Amino acid sequence: MSERALRVAVLGCGTVGTEVVRLLREQATDLTARSGARLELVGIAVRDTSVPRDPVVDPALLTTDAAGLVRRADLVVELMGGIEPARTLVLDALAAGASVVTANKALLAAHGPELYEAAEGRGVDLYFEAAVAGAVPVVRGVRESFAGDRVNRVLGVVNGTTNYILDEMTSRGVGFDEALADAQALGYAEADPTADIDGHDAAAKIAILASLAFHTRVSIDDVPVEGIRHVTADDVEAARRGHHVIKLLAVAERRTTAGGEGIAVRVHPTLLPTAHPLAAVRGAYNAVVLDTEAAGRLMFYGQGAGGAPTASAVLGDVVAAARNRVSGGRGPAESRYAQLPLLGGDQVTTQFQLRLEVADVPGVLAAIAGTFGDHDVSIQTVTQEQTGAADGAAVLVVVTHRASEAALAATAEAVARIPSVKRVLAVTRVEED
Amino acid sequence: MSERALRVAVLGCGTVGTEVVRLLREQATDLTARSGARLELVGIAVRDTSVPRDPVVDPALLTTDAAGLVRRADLVVELMGGIEPARTLVLDALAAGASVVTANKALLAAHGPELYEAAEGRGVDLYFEAAVAGAVPVVRGVRESFAGDRVNRVLGVVNGTTNYILDEMTSRGVGFDEALADAQALGYAEADPTADIDGHDAAAKIAILASLAFHTRVSIDDVPVEGIRHVTADDVEAARRGHHVIKLLAVAERRTTAGGEGIAVRVHPTLLPTAHPLAAVRGAYNAVVLDTEAAGRLMFYGQGAGGAPTASAVLGDVVAAARNRVSGGRGPAESRYAQLPLLGGDQVTTQFQLRLEVADVPGVLAAIAGTFGDHDVSIQTVTQEQTGAADGAAVLVVVTHRASEAALAATAEAVARIPSVKRVLAVTRVEED
The missing domain is CATH 3.30.360.10 (Dihydrodipicolinate Reductase; domain 2)
Structure with missing residues (x-):
């Protein structure tokens, strides 16, 4: 049976790139059966072809001409990391009609919309499972x-x-x-x-x-x-x-x-x-x-990291993109219809825990509670820690109900000025569920 | 903007069906944005239209004519459970060119290949996330x-x-x-x-x-x-x-x-x-x-179960199938190229734990260990339980290395015949990792 072949280019050959190359080779038969096309590795772009590499990497496939490699591929796997030259290469690949699989979280988080638009413009796929939490799908x-x-x-x-x-x-x-x-x-x-x-x-x-x-x-x-x-x-x-x-x-x-x-x-x-x-x-x-x-x-x-787990996520995407090339389908495009506003610091509330070193004297708790009340930050619990405080001192642990960061910061500042409060040891956010 | 509409038929209106109908209605705007098509619920097949139902279910959509409903749909959601009439209706739907989303594990586990072939024959999708572990993808x-x-x-x-x-x-x-x-x-x-x-x-x-x-x-x-x-x-x-x-x-x-x-x-x-x-x-x-x-x-x-979680899995599949209708793509087909043999009982080994009530006399452990050895079942650990045994008796817990079920059964039978062994209390498989 004659099979369609898809030309795969890998950009970057560090830990993840090497494992991607290994899987493409060792699982070749399985990958062909699963994607419906033979995945032919046509080149691996690196900065320096003379660096010693894992024997699984065929030196004949190495090239420093990433831009040229991208133009010869149906599927481009971008594993260089960082913004440039990754961004330009991915945009070039998409513009040339290749589908792109990337593990590049920095690029996506900074320039995602631009990449999505380029993919949509050419009707090709942009997959990025490996960019978040490695192999965790x-x-x-x-x-x-x-x-x-x-x-x-x-x-x-x-x-x-x-x-x-x-x-x-x-x-x-x-x-x-x-x-x-x-x-x-x-x-x-x-x-x-x-x-x-x-x-x-x-x-x-x-x-x-x-x-x-x-x-x-x-x-x-x-x-x-x-x-x-x-x-x-x-x-x-x-x-x-x-x-x-x-x-x-x-x-x-x-x-x-x-x-x-x-x-x-x-x-x-x-x-x-x-x-x-x-x-x-x-x-x-x-x-x-x-x-x-x-x-x-x-x-x-x-x-969430490591060469082989990240390569697993990359190859899962490669198979999905390859299947789409074969069937004429499309992976999910950018979905931004909801356009919900991003809430700023004052609108976002969380619970906080404050650990306070205080003088072990009567009235200190009342003073602290009063200060929280003055700032409209309500207290959920106050506990005295059993250990860790110096002589004549105590450590109080205050957990607040939801408060904004600004309200909490103002409260903490005011609390620090109470004479019987020696130090604010730590202010940490809390998620109870 | 004019949108394509896809006709959705729901077969079965129990707990899951009701929640699917609710989500189709309450999330209609989101589902349209995500799938690229308006999902129009054209009917709900039930056994008895007179049963009182949740108000979210429009009585005008109820029908007892499931076969007729299936012929009017682009997407069929099968939630009847059991083999028949679900099997015939799903096959009819696929043959008529509808994509099918089903939560029916019994049907898939018994007749999966037949359903896949029908889907492949018409180039439509068969999705079934909800059939295994509910909302867990x-x-x-x-x-x-x-x-x-x-x-x-x-x-x-x-x-x-x-x-x-x-x-x-x-x-x-x-x-x-x-x-x-x-x-x-x-x-x-x-x-x-x-x-x-x-x-x-x-x-x-x-x-x-x-x-x-x-x-x-x-x-x-x-x-x-x-x-x-x-x-x-x-x-x-x-x-x-x-x-x-x-x-x-x-x-x-x-x-x-x-x-x-x-x-x-x-x-x-x-x-x-x-x-x-x-x-x-x-x-x-x-x-x-x-x-x-x-x-x-x-x-x-x-x-893993429940109306709303299962409905979530169903709707995820509905969106995927709808996207494929819109883009001309296809979900994954049956993948059975590996055709690995299924190993029978004698070829499959697991670790076992046996709890034995024994007479608390010298030599009992040697007799038990000898019997395991005679049957080529090797012992990983033997522990005496600290509680639970009658006077003059002890409970021994034996954990074996991997053994076949047949070898283990023969061993347990022989152990039960040792005079100082009073009872085999339990034989349970063990997975240590």
Whole structure:
């Protein structure tokens, strides 16, 4: 039986690219049967063809001429990362009528609409399962499986590096710097870990998920982000004592305000009760919880990074794009009809926990409670910690009801000025469910 | 802007059908935007139009003429359950060129190939996300997301009724009959609970997942099944003492035997360590774990039954099928190219746990170990239970390495004939990872 062949170009040959090349070769028969076309690897664009590589990579396929390679392909797999030259190459590929599969979250979160429009203009596909949570099929889940439902909230542990660091701090009691050094030694964190630990990687991923879940354009610039650099061993230990864990959480939720419905997107360290499904996400794993109107709560869990898991997600998309070429069909286009407004800081409320070191004297609680009341921030619970305070001092843990960040900041400032309050030890957001 | 309209027929108006009708109405604007076509509900086939129904169901749309309704539709949503008349109506719909979305696991597990062929013959779609694990998007996951990977094992808690019953037995210490009665009172079990508690419902679901995961036709008749009727409060309590839980597990795995690669599919009560990701699945929830070559281990978790969750899965498929009608594309067809042999009982091995009540006399352990050795079943651990045995007796818990069911049965029979062995209390399969 003669089979149609599709020319596949791979841009970038790092860890993920090498595994994509391996799967294309080792699973060739299966991939042909599943996609209806022989997937012929026509080239691999790299910066330097002389670098030693895994033997699975045929040196004859390497080229530094990415722009030329793109023009010879039916399917382009973009694994270079970063904005340029990835953006130009992807736009060129789409303009030339190739379908594109990309793992590039930064590119999508910054220039998604432009890429979608280029794909739509030529009637080709843009797939990007691997851009969010590696092998965890949450992009297809949100984009396709819940297309008949109404997503109300997306909560994700979508950055393996920070999860590994916080997990180490929790299980071994070490500080942030030591946990980061361990993560770097084990290859879970890069030499420059900024994008991970400052939350930008998670922000790109939640921007992508929010766009899909709420049918609204959300860019990484719309996502307020707070990283985990300032989280201390003491914060983690205090959370443990209070039956919580600290996770770097990416959140996108539908909220109804006085002005109508809007969406709130953010990334920040968050206290989660130990019984929360995301509290158990260990090491470099990723998980995403969806709260939907009809289906209720769902969770997806799996490896969020690494060469082989990411390559699995890429190849799943390659098969989908190939099937569409064969059948004449189309993958999902951009869905932005809802155009919900993005809520700003003042319109977004969360619960907060404040840990306060106070003088162990009568009246301190009344003073604190009064200050919260003055700022219209209502208190859910106040607990005195049993350990950790110096002589003559106590640590109070205040959990608020939902408050805006501005209201909370003003409250914390006023509380810090109460004479019997020695220090505000930590202010952390809380998600109880 | 003028929009294309697609005529939707719903067959069956029970809990799920009513919720599908509700979502079609309440989410009409969203569904149109997402699918690119207005979804016009043209009729709802029921057995009796005079039954009182939820006000969301327009009585003018009700008809008892299902065959006539099917001929007027572009998309047929089959929610009748059972084999006939569902099979004939689905075949008629496909033959007439309608795409079909069904939640009917029994029909798919018994007649899947016939339905696929009818769909392929007319170039239309057959979608069935709701047939397995309700709203948990595991069908799309296995069928599409891991199309570029190699699934090695599927492990599922896919029947909410039995999971609820076993969970009640575990958390409240009640017996099977009482837990079943509770489940019936709460609507988690039907008046005739046979299909659930004897494992047939789970068998249908794992047959469907195995077909997709291994690209091989698997029918419900290929699935050896053992239900949970015989699981006692004592078994559940003994599991708890040994840091395990008992779950009704649906398993499909790729195994390499002397004759080459094959697949083993089965449903049975299983001891899982409490740290296993499926051990934490509570109440009527469902979860499926996939072990894949490249992506590693993944888990999907969510509500496996109920009107609204199942309707969510149905509507996701309706949007996919509608998009394909609009774009001229096609959903995935049957994939059965691998045609792996199904391994029979003698070729399939699992670990077993035997609980034995024995006389507390010297030499009993040697006699038991000798008998296992005589049957070539090797022992992994033997533990003496600390509680539960009568005076002068002890309870030994033997965990074997992998053994075939036949070898294990012969061993258990021989062990029962050892004079110092009073009773074989339970023989249960074990999955340690």
